[in-house]
Amino acid sequence: MKTNPLKKVSQKIKNFRLTRGVFAWPYVLFLTVFVVLPLVIILVNAFLADGKLSFANFIALAKDGASIKVLINSIFIGAVTTILCLAIGYPVAYTLANMKTGSIIVILFLLPMWVNFLVRTLAARAVFEALSIPLGEGTVLFGMVYNYIPFMILPLHTTLTNIDKSFGEAAADLGADRVTVFLKVTLPLSVPGIISGIIMVFIPTISTFAISQLLGGVHLFGDSIHEKFIHGLYGVGSVMSLIMLAFVLLSNMLLKKFNKGEAKASIW
Amino acid sequence: MKKSLILILVFAFVLSGAVMIAGGQDIAQAEAADDGKLYVMNWGDYIAPDTVANFEAWYKAKTGEDIKVIYTTQDTNEMMFTQVEKSGETIDLVCPSEYTIEKMLKAGMLKKIDKAKISTIDNVDPAFYTKVESGFGTLTINGQEVNMKDYFVPYMWGTLGVLYNSDVITQEEAEGAGYGLLWNTIEKKELKRKILLKDSVRDTYAAGLLYLKEQGKLPEKYNSYSVEKLINTVDAELLDAVEEALIEQKKDLKEYEVDQGKGDMVKGAAYVNLAWSGDALYAMEEALENDVNLDFFVPAVGGNIWFDGWVIPTTCQNEKAALAFIEYNCLPEVAIANAIEIGYTCGINPEVLKANENVKAALYEAEYDVDEYFSDIVRYPDMTDVTLGMMHDFGDDQVAVMAMWERVKATKTSATLWIVLGSVAGVVVIGVALFFIIKNKKGSKGRVVVEGPAEDKKEDDTFDVEV
Numbered sequence: 090m091k092t093n094p095l096k097k098v099s100q101k102i103k104n105f106r107l108t109r110g111v112f113a114w115p116y117v118l119f120l121t122v123f124v125v126l127p128l129v130i131i132l133v134n135a136f137l138a139d140g141k142l143s144f145a146n147f148i149a150l151a152k153d154g155a156s157i158k159v160l161i162n163s164i165f166i167g168a169v170t171t172i173l174c175l176a177i178g179y180p181v182a183y184t185l186a187n188m189k190t191g192s193i194i195v196i197l198f199l200l201p202m203w204v205n206f207l208v209r210t211l212a213a214r215a216v217f218e219a220l221s222i223p224l225g226e227g228t229v230l231f232g233m234v235y236n237y238i239p240f241m242i243l244p245l246h247t248t249l250t251n252i253d254k255s256f257g258e259a260a261a262d263l264g265a266d267r268v269t270v271f272l273k274v275t276l277p278l279s280v281p282g283i284i285s286g287i288i289m290v291f292i293p294t295i296s297t298f299a300i301s302q303l304l305g306g307v308h309l310f311g312d313s314i315h316e317k318f319i320h321g322l323y324g325v326g327s328v329m330s331l332i333m334l335a336f337v338l339l340s341n342m343l344l345k346k347f348n349k350g351e352a353k354a355s356i357w
Numbered sequence: 358m359k360k361s362l363i364l365i366l367v368f369a370f371v372l373s374g375a376v377m378i379a380g381g382q383d384i385a386q387a388e389a390a391d392d393g394k395l396y397v398m399n400w401g402d403y404i405a406p407d408t409v410a411n412f413e414a415w416y417k418a419k420t421g422e423d424i425k426v427i428y429t430t431q432d433t434n435e436m437m438f439t440q441v442e443k444s445g446e447t448i449d450l451v452c453p454s455e456y457t458i459e460k461m462l463k464a465g466m467l468k469k470i471d472k473a474k475i476s477t478i479d480n481v482d483p484a485f486y487t488k489v490e491s492g493f494g495t496l497t498i499n500g501q502e503v504n505m506k507d508y509f510v511p512y513m514w515g516t517l518g519v520l521y522n523s524d525v526i527t528q529e530e531a532e533g534a535g536y537g538l539l540w541n542t543i544e545k546k547e548l549k550r551k552i553l554l555k556d557s558v559r560d561t562y563a564a565g566l567l568y569l570k571e572q573g574k575l576p577e578k579y580n581s582y583s584v585e586k587l588i589n590t591v592d593a594e595l596l597d598a599v600e601e602a603l604i605e606q607k608k609d610l611k612e613y614e615v616d617q618g619k620g621d622m623v624k625g626a627a628y629v630n631l632a633w634s635g636d637a638l639y640a641m642e643e644a645l646e647n648d649v650n651l652d653f654f655v656p657a658v659g660g661n662i663w664f665d666g667w668v669i670p671t672t673c674q675n676e677k678a679a680l681a682f683i684e685y686n687c688l689p690e691v692a693i694a695n696a697i698e699i700g701y702t703c704g705i706n707p708e709v710l711k712a713n714e715n716v717k718a719a720l721y722e723a724e725y726d727v728d729e730y731f732s733d734i735v736r737y738p739d740m741t742d743v744t745l746g747m748m749h750d751f752g753d754d755q756v757a758v759m760a761m762w763e764r765v766k767a768t769k770t771s772a773t774l775w776i777v778l779g780s781v782a783g784v785v786v787i788g789v790a791l792f793f794i795i796k797n798k799k800g801s802k803g804r805v806v807v808e809g810p811a812e813d814k815k816e817d818d819t820f821d822v823e824v
Contacts, residue, residue, distance in 0.1 A: 149439035153760035159767045176785040178621060180792070218626055223550045224612055268793050306556070306612040308766035320558075 107189045107326075126333075134327035142152065146324035156313055156329060163310035164336075166226075167295035170233040171241075175283065178241035182282075185242075186249035195246050202239045209236065210303050217304070224305035230306040233294055240289035248282025249275070284344050292337050394425050395678040398437060398451040400665070401430040403513070405691075405698040416504075416678065424678050441466055444723045446672045449677040452665050455489070456559075458509050460750040461668065463498060467508045468669045474680045477687035478510070482706040484740045485511045487663065492585055492747040509666035510683050511704030513696070515634035516662050516738050516745060518655035520641075522628040528652065535656030536568040538629050540602070541609040549609055553621060553630040556613035558762040559748060563588040563661050564631050565599035574598070584659035585746030590794040591754035596761045597601055603765045613766065625649045634735050635701030642700070653735050659744030664704065690715040697723045707731050 138145035148154055181198070185191035201209060210232055217228055252275060260270045298311030310333060317326030397409075409426045416424045431437045434457040441448055441461065453461065461467050472478045486506040493505045519538050522532050525547050526538070535545050541548045554561055566587055569575045576594055579587060584646060611627050619636055621627040623644045632640070637653035644651045667683050669676060685691055692703040693716045703710075710716045711731060720727050738745065751758060 129542065149756060153756065153763075155760045155763035155767060161765060162767055173781055176781060180785070180789065271793075302556075302615065303617075306766070308763065312766075313763060316759070316763070319433050319435055320755070321439050323439075323761070325756075 107119065131330050131334075134323050137330050138324050146328045150325050150328050156310075156325075159308055159313045160310045160332070161201050162308070163295050163297075166230070166233070166301075166307065166309060167291050170230060170237060170294045171287055171291040173230065173234045174238050174241040178238055178245055179283075180268045182242050182245035182249055185246055186252075191246070191250070195242065198242050199239055201235075203243065206236055207299060210300050214303055226305065226307055229235040232300045233297060236300060237290045237294060240293075241286040241321045242291065245279065245282045248279045248285075254274075268308045288341060288344050290338060295336065296333055304339045358543060363532065366546035366643050383706055388613050393423050394427055395682060396427045396429070396447050396449045397673050397682060398429050398431060400452065401432060403452070403665075403695075403701075405694045405697055407478045408686070408691060408695060411691070412682060415685055419681070420458060424681075426682070431597060441670050441672075446674055448670055449673045449675050450667055450682055452667055454663055454665050454748075455493075456748045456750045458666055458668055459496070459505060460752075461670075462496060462503065462505060462508055463750065465498060466670055466672075468671045468673060468676070469507050470510060470667075470669060470683070471676075471680065472507075472510075475684045475687065477684050478691060480687050480692075480705045480709045481511060482704060482740075485514070485704060488662070488740055492593075493749065509668050510687065511664045511666045512686065513635065513699070513701040514662070514664035514704055515702055516655050516660050517532075517563065517631065517633055518637070518653055518660055518735075520622060520630045520632035520651055520653045522622070522625060523650045524625075531652070532654055532657070534682040535571050535658055536564055537571060539564065539631060540568060540606050542572075548628055550611050551608075551626075551628040552609050553611050553614045553618050553627045554606070555604075555618065555631050556615050558759055559751075560631060560661070561603060561613075562599055562758055562764065563748065566590075566595065566603045567656065567658055567660065569598055569602055571656065574602075583746065584744050587750075588661060588746050589749045589750055591737060591758055593666050596711060596757060600761050600765055603762075607765075619643075622651060623647060623649060633697065634738070638733075639700030655738065655745070657744075660748065662738070662747055666704070670753070689720060691712040695718050696727075700743065702736050707737060709716070 134243055136142050136144070143266050187192070188306045213228075213232055213235065214224070217224060222228065227309075250263055256274050256278065257270050260274050261267075265273065295309075296311045297309055301309045311331070314326050314329045314333070317329060345346055409428050413424055413426060416422065432451050437451055437453045438457055439458060441451055442464070458467070471529060488504050490504070495502045495504050497503075509531070519531065521538060523531075526543075526545065530543050530545075531538055537543070539552055541552060554564070566575075570579075570584075570587065575587075576598065579590070580597070582590065611621070614621065614630070618627070618630050618632070619640045621624065622630050622632075622640050623645060625644075632653065634653065634655075637651070641651045641653065667686070669679050673679055680760065685703060686695070689705055689710050690713065692705040693710060693713075696703040697719060711727070717727050720730055
């Protein structure tokens with residue numbers, strides 16, 4: 090503790106070795122500049138009104154009421170999208186995991202992901218128009234599920250293929266029928282996959298903005314933030330971003346906690 | 358201990374950086390602007406493609422100096438305002454709309470334009486300045502009386518009105534309905550979900566107010582207001598009334614369009630839209646190629662007249678070149694080239710344009726009839742018409758108007774969502790049930806046949822692992 094800090098630094102330089110950790114520095118730098126710094130700017134902006142530190146932005150947001158409504162709406166749409174992705178994705182992943190050619194078919198599911206999401210969404214819009222399907226909430230949900238379902242299928246497929254088949258066979262030997270095997274063995278063992286699928290889908294969907302606008306003008310929280318920023322209301326926009334961030338972190342933490350408990354149980 | 362110290366240091370560094378940027382102390386500003394450069398900020402697709410290059414050559418010929426124009430574009434007035442506010446020293450000339458000019462002026466961001474140094478200034482239509490003077494009057498800024506007309510030179514202008522498909526809607530129906538066409542007051546089945554509105558709060562607010570006025574649904578005390586006063590009034594009563602009207606409009610709405618509206622109208626995918634005259638003229642020409650006929654009108658009850666003008670920020674580093682750029686754009690042949698390219702109406706006096714041979718030649722080349730071009734009421738509406746009002750800066754009321762607009766957009770028909778969700782859940786449950794029923798049946802029937810080879814295979818696998 091008593092050593093001179095300058096000496097410490099020079100010692101550090103002397104002791105410099107090209108270790109594996111060194112190769113992580115460019116990324117750490119990138120992270121600082123493009124993730125940490127913008128977050129701090131948002132934090133500062135949230136408390137800055139007319140050049141002074143204040144809570145004015147929070148009060149303005151609480152007063153207008155519309156944004157809270159939009160937030161609840163987005164959470165609802167995000168939840169519906171996630172449920173739909175899970176409901177559609179799980180049977181697909183389950184079937185593919187039991188097929189020999191499953192991993193090849195999974196690539197087919199991933200193929201659309203290599204096309205930019207904006208192009209995909211505009212294409213979906215053109216298809217709806219050609220079929221004269223009116224744009225609305227239904228089409229927005231379609232667009233969201235279409236865009237995010239690969240993120241659900243992938244972790245599910247990985248988890249399901251990694252489940253040791255002998256567990257199921259053992260259960261069957263002990264007299265369980267197929268439904269019981271699925272409910273008591275496969276489903277509990279695939280919970281980590283379900284959780285990561287939910288994280289990968291739910292969290293991005295609540296902040297979606299372009300898809301909702303292009304496919305039927307449903308106004309989501311992401312759209313609301315976007316609108317605040319283009320109208321120069323940086324303070325309120327930053328507060329909303331913070332809320333979003335807090336929400337993302339919170340749901341992430343909750344899901345992780347839930348996952349941990351399950352993972353421990355699934356060791357047996 | 359050491360780690361946390363480093364973390365704190367990193368955090369402090371990042372924080373100081375953030376405060377610097379948030380405070381507008383952009384490091385880039387430290388660079389002194391070069392004399393040979395002119396930073397121009399304009400709207401996207403708002404100038405003829407060769408105007409900038411031609412200006413550089415013209416400037417060289419006129420002054421003997423080299424100039425490099427750095428031309429950037431923005432999509433919204435608010436972005437222009439913020440850009441000028443935050444990084445002013447890299448913007449010498451900018452082209453916002455009238456209400457943003459007012460806002461910039463109030464914020465003390467604008468320099469008086471030295472019109473004596475612009476030789477072509479007399480080409481500008483004087484009606485503009487009369488209109489601006491009657492609309493905005495004199496503003497008091499920092500105890501000084503200023504006249505907004507001294508701070509801008511108009512570039513393009515037009516009106517806000519209703520664009521409709523004249524194959525589906527007759528002119529009598531449209532003009533009889535006025536703004537009501539956007540609300541489908543004529544109750545035409547074809548218009549169901551074929552009506553667009555701009556996702557632009559100022560324009561929809563104005564349209565909502567004018568619709569209420571047209572329908573006689575405005576609260577009593579506002580009936581005596583002029584159009585200009587009405588579209589610039591923001592209070593709780595009007596906000597509620599407009600909110601209700603806009604929510605009512607949603608039943609026939611296709612969507613709130615951002616920039617796909619022109620395309621939808623041209624393709625015949627939508628039949629009615631709230632549009633700016635320039636966009637409307639452009640769409641009408643494009644639509645002819647698709648055998649779609651479009652028409653545009655400003656309803657009789659009144660409308661919004663707007664303009665975009667060149668202004669010079671106080672932080673301008675190259676005023677000489679900025680004035681020259683304005684001067685160049687006020688040349689009749691340059692102004693008409695820009696106007697033909699983008700479809701909007703330039704701010705040059707039509708009499709001056711008509712008298713210029715180059716202008717006539719350019720119009721002829723673009724396949725316009727000169728007399729028709731200038732007599733088109735869509736392109737050249739009567740600027741002195743009192744039912745055409747200019748929009749002013751909403752100031753602090755902007756937040757309330759935006760909140761109203763968000764409430765309108767967030768109002769949804771939840772029922773469809775629940776139906777979709779319920780039916781999908783039902784299908785999934787039935788599907789899963791069927792899957793297991795079929796699998797169980799198959800399993801019991803073919804137990805011996807299926808399991809034999811499967812077990813063989815398993816043994817092979819274990820063998821492989823052991824090897």
